[in-house]
Amino acid sequence: MTNTIKIKHAGHELLVDSRIIAEKLGVDHKATIQVIDKYSSQIARFGTLPFQMAKSKGQPTRFALLNRSQAEFLLTLTRNTPEAIELKVQLIKAFDQARDALEASGNYIPFYHAAHDSLQTLVDKSGSSTPANIHHMNLEKLINATFCIRPGTRHHQTAEVRLMVGLAMAMANRVYQQALQEGFDHKKAYQAVKGKLKQLSTGFNGLEVSA
Template identity: 35%
Template sequence: MNNVISLIEKKHEPRVDSLAIADRLGIQHKNALALIDDNKLEFGEFGRVAFETRTLETNGGNQKQRIAFLNEDQSYFLLTLTRNTKRTKPLKVELVKAFSRFRKHKQTTEDYLPFYHELHDNVKSLSDRAHQNGSQVKESFLHMNFNKLINKAFCLDAGQRPDLPPRLRAQVTAANVIAGDIVQRCVMAGLDHKVTYQEVKQAVFALAEPVRGLYLPSTQNRAFQTADTKNPEL
């Protein structure tokens, strides 16, 4: 059985559903719901329990199923209400890990976005300066190429950033910080977008070099090592 518990975000808060807990405890789901309903005042001390009704297809036709979504404290409280079996302790461990993973991912996301936006604010300034100097380069082209540059430095595919492990996301965040600072400095110095791109490329690739491919699956890492590493150019 896969021990990794998936959480669901409800109104910016991680939740685990009662189906998953009942399955891990080896009890019927209706019994888990009964424990929640019979102790709703106590559960309420840890916040509002969210419920959802789903339609399930069965051999006897469609059936409605009520599911509870518990926050971290509520899920631990539910375990205290169940019999202390061999499954209870490992489930508590996996719940602790699941909520910890969520918090780490949430924090790295919150750290990442401001610096990403700051970089692209500076890229817009770079585009404005380029147009003032008679360049016909499109602003969208500049934004796209700086994103491609950072992805290439860390051997990332387009659209892969939201699913990065925390350590790699932190490195990409640092690349956004460095790139944003360099673009801002180049704009203030009156350097054109081509020179700015080369300055950013040199710094970002130097940052990524020690960890490039380190957090990738082994097959993808081997593919990177044999792939053509020609860098994108403006």
């Protein structure tokens, strides 16, 4: 199997098409979607599970875009055939290469993945009844509001603004790590992050934010 796995960029998120996974496994894509639907609640714990539609030979095809954790979890649900084992190796390489390219481009937000990974761990430990993707979206909204950034425009921002967002992610990650160590829940952690960001925003005045 050659490493021809294409990783998509959606803002600062790296995603892989479920059709590619099915193709590399040598299975029908409908079967892969059935597995994703069956375990959608578990997969969504690793982030938002976006489905899209595309036409294939004139017929509408429903597919999913999975982040790294979601894709790796999906592969744990498949039998360890030689194709599946090799796909796991190539998928890890593809995501690593995509992240390296994103970092090299200057559009990478430092601590983005670390903050969200720590948040996910905290949400799992706290046993929140709210879907995990809501917690992740709330963090993104909170950081965007702190710096008056419109959704979907971070990659258009100046290096200085992206650096501030990265600093915010680092602060959030530290709070989540502290919460995990000291045993307080995601609600208290959210308020702590909110307070830290309020302090950080006072030093943000004067930086130009793109629309």
